[in-house]
Protein backbone atom coordinates (compact mmCIF):
# COMPACT_ATOMS: atom_id res chain seq x y z
CA UNK A 1 0.00 0.00 0.00
CA UNK A 2 1.37 3.42 -0.85
CA UNK A 3 0.33 6.82 0.38
CA UNK A 4 -0.20 9.97 -1.66
CA UNK A 5 -0.82 13.59 -0.71
CA UNK A 6 -3.23 15.66 -2.74
CA UNK A 7 -4.40 19.25 -2.91
CA UNK A 8 -8.19 19.36 -3.06
CA UNK A 9 -10.07 22.37 -4.42
CA UNK A 10 -13.68 21.70 -3.47
CA UNK A 11 -16.82 23.72 -4.24
CA UNK A 12 -18.43 24.77 -0.95
CA UNK A 13 -21.90 26.26 -0.92
CA UNK A 14 -24.04 26.20 2.21
CA UNK A 15 -27.40 26.18 0.42
CA UNK A 16 -29.21 26.62 -2.90
CA UNK A 17 -29.29 30.40 -2.73
CA UNK A 18 -25.98 30.91 -0.90
CA UNK A 19 -22.87 32.23 -2.62
CA UNK A 20 -20.48 29.35 -3.32
CA UNK A 21 -16.70 29.30 -3.65
CA UNK A 22 -13.79 26.92 -3.96
CA UNK A 23 -11.98 26.01 -0.73
CA UNK A 24 -8.54 24.46 -0.80
CA UNK A 25 -7.62 21.57 1.51
CA UNK A 26 -4.57 19.39 1.89
CA UNK A 27 -5.70 15.78 1.84
CA UNK A 28 -3.02 14.47 4.19
CA UNK A 29 -1.70 10.96 3.52
CA UNK A 30 -4.24 8.99 1.44
CA UNK A 31 -3.95 5.25 0.82
CA UNK A 32 -4.02 4.44 -2.89
CA UNK A 33 -6.33 1.52 -2.05
CA UNK A 34 -9.06 3.91 -0.95
CA UNK A 35 -11.97 4.86 -3.15
CA UNK A 36 -12.55 8.51 -4.03
CA UNK A 37 -15.43 8.75 -1.57
CA UNK A 38 -13.32 7.19 1.21
CA UNK A 39 -10.76 9.88 0.53
CA UNK A 40 -13.53 12.47 1.06
CA UNK A 41 -14.57 10.59 4.25
CA UNK A 42 -11.03 10.97 5.60
CA UNK A 43 -11.08 14.68 4.80
CA UNK A 44 -14.50 15.08 6.42
CA UNK A 45 -13.44 13.36 9.66
CA UNK A 46 -10.59 15.81 9.92
CA UNK A 47 -12.86 18.76 9.14
CA UNK A 48 -15.35 17.66 11.82
CA UNK A 49 -12.61 17.28 14.44
CA UNK A 50 -11.39 20.77 13.66
CA UNK A 51 -14.92 22.14 14.02
CA UNK A 52 -15.50 22.80 10.33
CA UNK A 53 -18.55 21.64 8.44
CA UNK A 54 -18.06 18.39 6.51
CA UNK A 55 -18.18 18.46 2.71
CA UNK A 56 -21.66 17.30 1.65
CA UNK A 57 -21.67 14.73 -1.14
CA UNK A 58 -24.19 12.16 -2.37
CA UNK A 59 -23.58 8.43 -2.08
CA UNK A 60 -25.40 5.25 -1.19
CA UNK A 61 -24.34 1.81 -2.42
CA UNK A 62 -20.68 2.63 -3.00
CA UNK A 63 -20.51 -0.28 -5.39
CA UNK A 64 -21.35 1.45 -8.63
CA UNK A 65 -24.98 0.40 -8.99
CA UNK A 66 -27.26 2.95 -7.35
CA UNK A 67 -26.36 6.12 -9.24
CA UNK A 68 -26.28 8.39 -6.20
CA UNK A 69 -22.63 9.45 -6.29
CA UNK A 70 -21.03 11.75 -8.79
CA UNK A 71 -19.08 14.98 -8.93
CA UNK A 72 -16.94 16.56 -11.58
CA UNK A 73 -13.24 15.93 -10.96
CA UNK A 74 -10.84 18.04 -13.04
CA UNK A 75 -13.51 18.63 -15.67
CA UNK A 76 -14.71 15.02 -15.87
CA UNK A 77 -17.90 13.68 -14.27
CA UNK A 78 -16.99 10.68 -12.07
CA UNK A 79 -13.30 11.46 -12.59
CA UNK A 80 -10.74 10.40 -15.16
CA UNK A 81 -11.44 6.65 -15.44
CA UNK A 82 -13.84 5.43 -18.14
CA UNK A 83 -16.90 3.39 -17.16
CA UNK A 84 -16.33 4.04 -13.45
CA UNK A 85 -18.58 5.71 -10.91
CA UNK A 86 -16.97 8.06 -8.42
CA UNK A 87 -17.48 5.52 -5.62
CA UNK A 88 -15.61 2.88 -7.64
CA UNK A 89 -12.80 5.22 -8.61
CA UNK A 90 -9.66 4.28 -6.72
CA UNK A 91 -7.02 6.65 -5.53
CA UNK A 92 -4.29 4.62 -7.27
CA UNK A 93 -5.29 6.49 -10.44
CA UNK A 94 -3.87 9.70 -8.97
CA UNK A 95 -0.27 10.71 -8.36
CA UNK A 96 1.34 12.17 -5.26
CA UNK A 97 1.10 15.97 -5.43
CA UNK A 98 -1.89 16.08 -7.82
CA UNK A 99 -4.39 18.91 -7.48
CA UNK A 100 -8.01 17.80 -7.83
CA UNK A 101 -10.73 20.34 -8.57
CA UNK A 102 -14.03 18.87 -7.36
CA UNK A 103 -17.27 20.53 -8.50
CA UNK A 104 -20.93 19.59 -8.48
CA UNK A 105 -22.80 18.56 -11.65
CA UNK A 106 -23.87 21.81 -13.32
CA UNK A 107 -27.20 22.10 -15.10
CA UNK A 108 -30.21 24.40 -15.04
CA UNK A 109 -32.37 21.31 -14.40
CA UNK A 110 -30.28 20.07 -11.44
CA UNK A 111 -30.55 22.61 -8.64
CA UNK A 112 -27.65 22.69 -6.22
CA UNK A 113 -28.63 21.58 -2.73
CA UNK A 114 -25.37 21.90 -0.85
CA UNK A 115 -21.64 21.67 -1.67
CA UNK A 116 -21.40 18.78 -4.15
CA UNK A 117 -25.02 17.63 -3.85
CA UNK A 118 -27.46 18.45 -6.64
CA UNK A 119 -31.16 17.67 -6.84
CA UNK A 120 -31.65 15.17 -9.66
CA UNK A 121 -35.38 14.66 -9.12
CA UNK A 122 -35.86 16.04 -12.64
CA UNK A 123 -34.90 12.53 -13.77
CA UNK A 124 -37.65 11.05 -11.58
CA UNK A 125 -40.13 13.47 -13.12
CA UNK A 126 -39.16 12.27 -16.60
CA UNK A 127 -39.52 8.62 -15.56
CA UNK A 128 -42.96 9.37 -14.10
CA UNK A 129 -44.06 10.55 -17.56
CA UNK A 130 -43.45 7.23 -19.30
CA UNK A 131 -40.51 5.25 -17.95
CA UNK A 132 -42.72 2.32 -16.97
CA UNK A 133 -44.92 -0.43 -18.39
CA UNK A 134 -48.48 -0.98 -17.20
CA UNK A 135 -49.08 -4.63 -16.29
CA UNK A 136 -52.39 -6.09 -15.14
CA UNK A 137 -52.17 -8.06 -11.94
CA UNK A 138 -53.04 -11.75 -12.05
CA UNK A 139 -51.31 -15.10 -11.87
CA UNK A 140 -47.55 -15.10 -12.35
CA UNK A 141 -46.89 -15.76 -16.05
CA UNK A 142 -44.53 -18.59 -16.98
CA UNK A 143 -41.04 -17.49 -17.87
CA UNK A 144 -40.37 -17.29 -21.60
CA UNK A 145 -44.04 -17.17 -22.62
CA UNK A 146 -43.23 -14.06 -24.62
CA UNK A 147 -40.45 -14.81 -27.12
CA UNK A 148 -37.77 -12.10 -27.29
CA UNK A 149 -34.88 -12.53 -29.75
CA UNK A 150 -31.59 -12.61 -27.91
CA UNK A 151 -29.99 -9.61 -29.72
CA UNK A 152 -33.05 -7.51 -28.85
CA UNK A 153 -32.91 -8.58 -25.22
CA UNK A 154 -29.21 -7.70 -25.17
CA UNK A 155 -29.88 -4.21 -26.58
CA UNK A 156 -32.63 -3.63 -24.03
CA UNK A 157 -30.37 -4.81 -21.21
CA UNK A 158 -27.52 -2.59 -22.40
CA UNK A 159 -29.88 0.40 -22.21
CA UNK A 160 -31.21 -0.79 -18.85
CA UNK A 161 -27.72 -0.54 -17.40
CA UNK A 162 -28.33 3.21 -16.94
CA UNK A 163 -28.24 4.01 -13.23
CA UNK A 164 -29.61 7.53 -13.66
CA UNK A 165 -26.58 9.24 -12.09
CA UNK A 166 -26.78 12.32 -14.33
CA UNK A 167 -23.17 12.22 -15.55
CA UNK A 168 -24.44 12.53 -19.14
CA UNK A 169 -26.09 15.84 -18.31
CA UNK A 170 -23.00 16.99 -16.41
CA UNK A 171 -20.70 16.09 -19.29
CA UNK A 172 -22.83 17.49 -22.11
CA UNK A 173 -21.67 20.94 -23.26
CA UNK A 174 -25.38 21.75 -23.61
CA UNK A 175 -26.51 20.02 -20.38
CA UNK A 176 -28.81 17.78 -22.42
CA UNK A 177 -30.48 14.72 -20.89
CA UNK A 178 -30.86 12.90 -24.19
CA UNK A 179 -28.63 9.95 -23.27
CA UNK A 180 -30.65 9.28 -20.11
CA UNK A 181 -33.99 9.61 -21.87
CA UNK A 182 -32.66 7.65 -24.85
CA UNK A 183 -31.61 4.80 -22.57
CA UNK A 184 -34.95 4.70 -20.75
CA UNK A 185 -37.05 4.89 -23.93
CA UNK A 186 -34.88 2.26 -25.64
CA UNK A 187 -34.94 -0.10 -22.70
CA UNK A 188 -38.73 -0.30 -22.65
CA UNK A 189 -39.59 0.24 -26.30
CA UNK A 190 -37.37 -2.62 -27.49
CA UNK A 191 -39.27 -5.16 -25.40
CA UNK A 192 -42.73 -6.62 -26.18
CA UNK A 193 -44.02 -5.50 -22.78
CA UNK A 194 -43.23 -1.90 -23.70
CA UNK A 195 -45.21 -1.82 -26.96
CA UNK A 196 -48.66 -0.60 -25.82
CA UNK A 197 -47.26 2.64 -24.37
CA UNK A 198 -44.48 3.04 -26.89
CA UNK A 199 -45.62 6.17 -28.72
CA UNK A 200 -47.04 7.89 -25.68
CA UNK A 201 -43.80 7.18 -23.80
CA UNK A 202 -41.53 8.80 -26.38
CA UNK A 203 -43.72 11.89 -26.71
CA UNK A 204 -44.36 12.42 -23.00
CA UNK A 205 -40.80 11.85 -21.84
CA UNK A 206 -39.32 14.21 -24.44
CA UNK A 207 -41.92 16.86 -23.60
CA UNK A 208 -41.08 16.62 -19.91
CA UNK A 209 -37.34 16.67 -20.60
CA UNK A 210 -37.73 19.91 -22.56
CA UNK A 211 -39.98 21.49 -19.96
CA UNK A 212 -37.50 20.80 -17.14
CA UNK A 213 -34.87 22.92 -18.84
CA UNK A 214 -32.35 20.41 -20.14
CA UNK A 215 -30.41 21.54 -23.21
CA UNK A 216 -30.35 20.15 -26.75
CA UNK A 217 -28.14 17.36 -28.02
CA UNK A 218 -25.46 18.47 -30.49
CA UNK A 219 -24.09 14.98 -31.18
CA UNK A 220 -20.76 15.73 -29.53
CA UNK A 221 -20.68 12.34 -27.73
CA UNK A 222 -19.39 13.73 -24.43
CA UNK A 223 -22.16 11.86 -22.61
CA UNK A 224 -21.15 8.48 -23.95
CA UNK A 225 -17.56 9.09 -22.84
CA UNK A 226 -18.59 10.11 -19.32
CA UNK A 227 -21.23 7.43 -18.75
CA UNK A 228 -20.07 5.05 -16.02
CA UNK A 229 -22.15 2.30 -17.64
CA UNK A 230 -21.00 2.89 -21.22
CA UNK A 231 -24.49 3.67 -22.55
CA UNK A 232 -24.13 4.23 -26.30
CA UNK A 233 -25.44 7.21 -28.27
CA UNK A 234 -27.19 4.66 -30.50
CA UNK A 235 -29.86 5.03 -27.81
CA UNK A 236 -30.16 8.74 -28.67
CA UNK A 237 -30.58 7.82 -32.33
CA UNK A 238 -33.33 5.39 -31.31
CA UNK A 239 -34.97 8.11 -29.20
CA UNK A 240 -34.97 10.41 -32.23
CA UNK A 241 -36.60 7.68 -34.34
CA UNK A 242 -39.13 6.77 -31.64
CA UNK A 243 -40.12 10.41 -31.23
CA UNK A 244 -40.52 11.11 -34.95
CA UNK A 245 -42.37 7.83 -35.55
CA UNK A 246 -44.77 8.73 -32.73
CA UNK A 247 -45.23 12.24 -34.12
CA UNK A 248 -45.82 11.19 -37.71
CA UNK A 249 -47.50 7.81 -37.53
CA UNK A 250 -49.34 7.43 -34.22
CA UNK A 251 -52.61 8.75 -32.83
CA UNK A 252 -50.93 10.03 -29.67
CA UNK A 253 -50.65 13.76 -29.26
CA UNK B 254 -50.85 23.92 -37.13
CA UNK B 255 -50.47 23.89 -33.35
CA UNK B 256 -49.41 20.26 -33.66
CA UNK B 257 -46.78 21.27 -36.19
CA UNK B 258 -45.53 24.10 -33.98
CA UNK B 259 -45.32 21.98 -30.86
CA UNK B 260 -43.32 19.31 -32.69
CA UNK B 261 -40.82 21.79 -34.03
CA UNK B 262 -40.53 23.61 -30.74
CA UNK B 263 -39.38 20.39 -29.08
CA UNK B 264 -35.69 19.60 -28.72
CA UNK B 265 -35.85 16.64 -31.10
CA UNK B 266 -38.03 18.54 -33.58
CA UNK B 267 -35.35 21.25 -33.75
CA UNK B 268 -32.75 18.55 -34.23
CA UNK B 269 -34.67 17.27 -37.24
CA UNK B 270 -34.90 20.81 -38.65
CA UNK B 271 -31.13 21.21 -38.29
CA UNK B 272 -30.51 17.83 -39.89
CA UNK B 273 -33.00 18.27 -42.74
CA UNK B 274 -31.91 21.82 -43.57
CA UNK B 275 -28.26 20.74 -43.13
CA UNK B 276 -28.81 17.91 -45.61
CA UNK B 277 -30.41 20.30 -48.14
CA UNK B 278 -27.53 22.74 -47.72
CA UNK B 279 -25.09 19.88 -48.20
CA UNK B 280 -26.77 18.93 -51.49
CA UNK B 281 -26.62 22.57 -52.56
CA UNK B 282 -22.94 22.68 -51.62
CA UNK B 283 -22.17 19.63 -53.76
CA UNK B 284 -24.10 21.04 -56.72
CA UNK B 285 -22.39 24.42 -56.27
CA UNK B 286 -18.98 22.74 -56.18
CA UNK B 287 -19.76 20.66 -59.25
CA UNK B 288 -20.62 23.86 -61.11
CA UNK B 289 -17.52 25.66 -59.93
CA UNK B 290 -15.17 22.87 -60.99
CA UNK B 291 -15.77 24.19 -64.53
CA UNK B 292 -13.37 26.96 -63.54
CA UNK B 293 -10.54 24.39 -63.66
CA UNK B 294 -11.37 23.82 -67.34
CA UNK B 295 -10.81 27.47 -68.29
CA UNK B 296 -12.66 30.68 -68.96
CA UNK B 297 -14.85 29.43 -71.82
CA UNK B 298 -16.09 26.37 -69.99
CA UNK B 299 -16.83 28.42 -66.90
CA UNK B 300 -18.70 31.17 -68.71
CA UNK B 301 -20.70 28.60 -70.65
CA UNK B 302 -21.67 26.89 -67.36
CA UNK B 303 -22.80 30.29 -66.03
CA UNK B 304 -24.77 30.97 -69.20
CA UNK B 305 -26.52 27.60 -68.96
CA UNK B 306 -27.42 28.27 -65.34
CA UNK B 307 -28.90 31.67 -66.19
CA UNK B 308 -30.79 30.25 -69.15
CA UNK B 309 -32.85 28.17 -66.70
CA UNK B 310 -34.78 31.40 -66.14
CA UNK B 311 -37.67 31.23 -63.70
CA UNK B 312 -36.72 27.80 -62.46
CA UNK B 313 -33.45 29.08 -61.02
CA UNK B 314 -35.34 31.79 -59.11
CA UNK B 315 -37.60 29.16 -57.56
CA UNK B 316 -34.51 27.18 -56.50
CA UNK B 317 -32.92 30.33 -55.07
CA UNK B 318 -36.02 31.09 -53.05
CA UNK B 319 -36.09 27.53 -51.65
CA UNK B 320 -32.41 27.76 -50.79
CA UNK B 321 -32.98 31.05 -48.97
CA UNK B 322 -35.77 29.45 -46.93
CA UNK B 323 -33.56 26.49 -46.05
CA UNK B 324 -30.76 28.81 -44.95
CA UNK B 325 -33.21 30.80 -42.87
CA UNK B 326 -34.54 27.66 -41.16
CA UNK B 327 -31.02 26.41 -40.45
CA UNK B 328 -29.77 29.73 -39.09
CA UNK B 329 -32.83 30.66 -37.02
CA UNK B 330 -33.02 27.19 -35.45
CA UNK B 331 -29.27 27.30 -34.77
CA UNK B 332 -29.67 30.63 -32.96
CA UNK B 333 -32.57 29.31 -30.87
CA UNK B 334 -30.53 26.21 -29.97
CA UNK B 335 -27.43 28.24 -29.17
CA UNK B 336 -29.28 30.52 -26.74
CA UNK B 337 -31.18 27.67 -25.10
CA UNK B 338 -28.02 25.60 -24.71
CA UNK B 339 -26.15 28.49 -23.12
CA UNK B 340 -28.87 28.99 -20.55
CA UNK B 341 -29.14 25.25 -19.86
CA UNK B 342 -25.98 25.61 -17.78
CA UNK B 343 -26.20 28.91 -15.90
CA UNK B 344 -23.10 28.18 -13.78
CA UNK B 345 -20.09 27.14 -15.82
CA UNK B 346 -17.46 24.65 -14.65
CA UNK B 347 -14.23 26.02 -13.21
CA UNK B 348 -12.32 23.30 -15.04
CA UNK B 349 -13.71 22.53 -18.46
CA UNK B 350 -12.95 19.44 -20.49
CA UNK B 351 -9.87 19.79 -22.68
CA UNK B 352 -10.56 16.87 -25.00
CA UNK B 353 -13.61 18.19 -26.81
CA UNK B 354 -14.06 17.53 -30.51
CA UNK B 355 -12.82 20.50 -32.53
CA UNK B 356 -15.50 20.40 -35.13
CA UNK B 357 -18.49 19.66 -32.89
CA UNK B 358 -17.63 22.22 -30.21
CA UNK B 359 -17.21 25.03 -32.76
CA UNK B 360 -20.44 24.45 -34.72
CA UNK B 361 -22.08 27.76 -33.68
CA UNK B 362 -18.89 29.74 -34.37
CA UNK B 363 -18.04 28.16 -37.73
CA UNK B 364 -21.74 28.64 -38.50
CA UNK B 365 -21.49 32.35 -37.75
CA UNK B 366 -18.37 32.60 -39.92
CA UNK B 367 -20.25 30.92 -42.77
CA UNK B 368 -23.07 33.45 -42.32
CA UNK B 369 -20.64 36.38 -42.66
CA UNK B 370 -19.09 34.64 -45.64
CA UNK B 371 -22.52 34.13 -47.17
CA UNK B 372 -23.23 37.88 -47.06
CA UNK B 373 -19.84 38.78 -48.54
CA UNK B 374 -20.14 36.07 -51.17
CA UNK B 375 -23.59 37.23 -52.28
CA UNK B 376 -22.39 40.83 -52.46
CA UNK B 377 -19.36 39.72 -54.52
CA UNK B 378 -21.35 37.77 -57.08
CA UNK B 379 -25.13 37.77 -56.75
CA UNK B 380 -25.55 41.51 -56.15
CA UNK B 381 -22.51 42.61 -58.17
CA UNK B 382 -22.93 44.64 -61.33
CA UNK B 383 -22.94 42.22 -64.24
CA UNK B 384 -20.69 44.31 -66.51
CA UNK B 385 -17.98 41.66 -66.96
CA UNK B 386 -18.21 37.91 -67.58
CA UNK B 387 -18.66 35.58 -64.62
CA UNK B 388 -15.15 34.17 -65.08
CA UNK B 389 -13.62 37.66 -65.01
CA UNK B 390 -15.64 38.50 -61.94
CA UNK B 391 -14.32 35.39 -60.13
CA UNK B 392 -10.77 36.16 -61.13
CA UNK B 393 -11.07 39.81 -60.01
CA UNK B 394 -12.70 39.05 -56.65
CA UNK B 395 -10.68 35.99 -55.63
CA UNK B 396 -7.43 37.31 -57.09
CA UNK B 397 -7.66 40.29 -54.74
CA UNK B 398 -5.45 39.14 -51.80
CA UNK B 399 -7.53 40.34 -48.80
CA UNK B 400 -10.72 38.86 -50.28
CA UNK B 401 -8.99 35.73 -51.51
CA UNK B 402 -7.55 35.05 -48.05
CA UNK B 403 -10.92 35.70 -46.46
CA UNK B 404 -12.42 33.09 -48.78
CA UNK B 405 -9.73 30.61 -47.71
CA UNK B 406 -10.37 31.22 -44.01
CA UNK B 407 -14.15 31.03 -44.42
CA UNK B 408 -13.89 27.85 -46.47
CA UNK B 409 -11.73 26.25 -43.74
CA UNK B 410 -14.52 27.12 -41.32
CA UNK B 411 -17.05 25.56 -43.66
CA UNK B 412 -14.93 22.41 -43.91
CA UNK B 413 -14.80 22.14 -40.13
CA UNK B 414 -18.57 22.73 -39.93
CA UNK B 415 -19.47 19.98 -42.38
CA UNK B 416 -16.82 17.58 -41.07
CA UNK B 417 -19.05 17.29 -38.00
CA UNK B 418 -22.31 18.02 -39.78
CA UNK B 419 -22.21 15.27 -42.41
CA UNK B 420 -22.07 12.55 -39.76
CA UNK B 421 -24.19 14.44 -37.26
CA UNK B 422 -27.19 14.74 -39.53
CA UNK B 423 -27.41 10.96 -39.89
CA UNK B 424 -27.29 10.53 -36.11
CA UNK B 425 -30.03 13.17 -35.77
CA UNK B 426 -32.20 11.31 -38.27
CA UNK B 427 -31.70 8.22 -36.11
CA UNK B 428 -29.38 6.38 -38.50
CA UNK B 429 -26.94 4.68 -36.15
CA UNK B 430 -26.03 1.02 -36.56
CA UNK B 431 -22.77 -0.87 -35.96
CA UNK B 432 -23.12 -2.14 -39.53
CA UNK B 433 -22.46 1.28 -41.07
CA UNK B 434 -21.35 3.65 -38.27
CA UNK B 435 -17.71 3.58 -39.32
CA UNK B 436 -18.67 4.14 -42.93
CA UNK B 437 -20.77 7.19 -41.99
CA UNK B 438 -18.07 8.70 -39.75
CA UNK B 439 -15.20 8.18 -42.16
CA UNK B 440 -17.27 8.86 -45.26
CA UNK B 441 -18.58 12.11 -43.76
CA UNK B 442 -15.11 13.29 -42.82
CA UNK B 443 -13.63 12.34 -46.21
CA UNK B 444 -16.46 14.05 -48.09
CA UNK B 445 -15.97 17.20 -46.02
CA UNK B 446 -12.22 17.27 -46.66
CA UNK B 447 -12.60 16.61 -50.41
CA UNK B 448 -15.34 19.24 -50.73
CA UNK B 449 -13.39 21.81 -48.72
CA UNK B 450 -10.13 21.18 -50.60
CA UNK B 451 -11.74 21.49 -54.03
CA UNK B 452 -13.52 24.71 -53.04
CA UNK B 453 -10.32 26.17 -51.60
CA UNK B 454 -8.42 25.33 -54.77
CA UNK B 455 -10.38 28.09 -56.58
CA UNK B 456 -9.20 31.10 -54.50
CA UNK B 457 -5.75 29.48 -54.23
CA UNK B 458 -5.44 29.31 -58.03
CA UNK B 459 -6.87 32.81 -58.46
CA UNK B 460 -4.29 34.17 -56.00
CA UNK B 461 -1.26 32.34 -57.35
CA UNK B 462 -1.78 31.54 -61.05
CA UNK B 463 -1.90 34.32 -63.62
CA UNK B 464 -3.36 32.11 -66.33
CA UNK B 465 -6.31 30.94 -64.19
CA UNK B 466 -9.65 31.69 -65.89
CA UNK B 467 -7.91 33.63 -68.67
Ligand code: HEM
Nearest residue numbers: 218271272275278279331360361364365368418421422425
Ligand atom coordinates in the same frame (compact mmCIF):
# COMPACT_ATOMS: atom_id res chain seq x y z
C1 HEM C 1 -25.23 30.17 -42.74
C2 HEM C 1 -24.78 29.99 -41.64
C3 HEM C 1 -24.82 28.72 -40.84
C4 HEM C 1 -25.02 28.70 -39.49
C5 HEM C 1 -25.24 29.90 -38.58
C6 HEM C 1 -24.99 27.32 -39.06
C7 HEM C 1 -25.11 26.88 -37.75
C8 HEM C 1 -25.16 25.56 -37.35
C9 HEM C 1 -25.19 25.09 -35.98
C10 HEM C 1 -25.15 25.96 -34.73
C11 HEM C 1 -25.27 23.73 -36.01
C12 HEM C 1 -25.32 22.79 -34.79
C13 HEM C 1 -26.73 22.51 -34.40
C14 HEM C 1 -26.83 21.60 -33.19
O1 HEM C 1 -26.23 21.90 -32.15
O2 HEM C 1 -27.51 20.58 -33.31
C15 HEM C 1 -25.27 23.33 -37.39
C16 HEM C 1 -25.37 22.03 -37.84
C17 HEM C 1 -25.23 21.63 -39.16
N1 HEM C 1 -24.95 22.45 -40.25
FE1 HEM C 1 -24.88 24.46 -40.20
N2 HEM C 1 -24.80 26.52 -40.16
C18 HEM C 1 -24.68 27.34 -41.28
C19 HEM C 1 -24.44 26.94 -42.58
C20 HEM C 1 -24.37 25.62 -43.01
C21 HEM C 1 -24.10 25.23 -44.38
C22 HEM C 1 -23.77 26.16 -45.56
C23 HEM C 1 -24.18 23.87 -44.41
C24 HEM C 1 -24.03 23.00 -45.62
C25 HEM C 1 -23.08 22.42 -46.04
C26 HEM C 1 -24.48 23.41 -43.06
C27 HEM C 1 -24.63 22.10 -42.68
C28 HEM C 1 -24.89 21.65 -41.39
C29 HEM C 1 -25.14 20.29 -41.03
C30 HEM C 1 -25.17 19.10 -41.97
C31 HEM C 1 -25.36 20.28 -39.62
C32 HEM C 1 -25.65 19.07 -38.74
C33 HEM C 1 -27.10 18.93 -38.43
C34 HEM C 1 -27.33 17.96 -37.28
O3 HEM C 1 -26.59 17.97 -36.32
O4 HEM C 1 -28.27 17.18 -37.39
N3 HEM C 1 -24.59 24.51 -42.23
N4 HEM C 1 -25.20 24.46 -38.19
Ligand code: FES
Nearest residue numbers: 062066067069087
Ligand atom coordinates in the same frame (compact mmCIF):
# COMPACT_ATOMS: atom_id res chain seq x y z
S1 FES D 1 -22.69 5.35 -4.54
FE1 FES D 1 -24.00 4.03 -5.64
S2 FES D 1 -23.18 4.26 -7.65
FE2 FES D 1 -21.73 5.35 -6.48
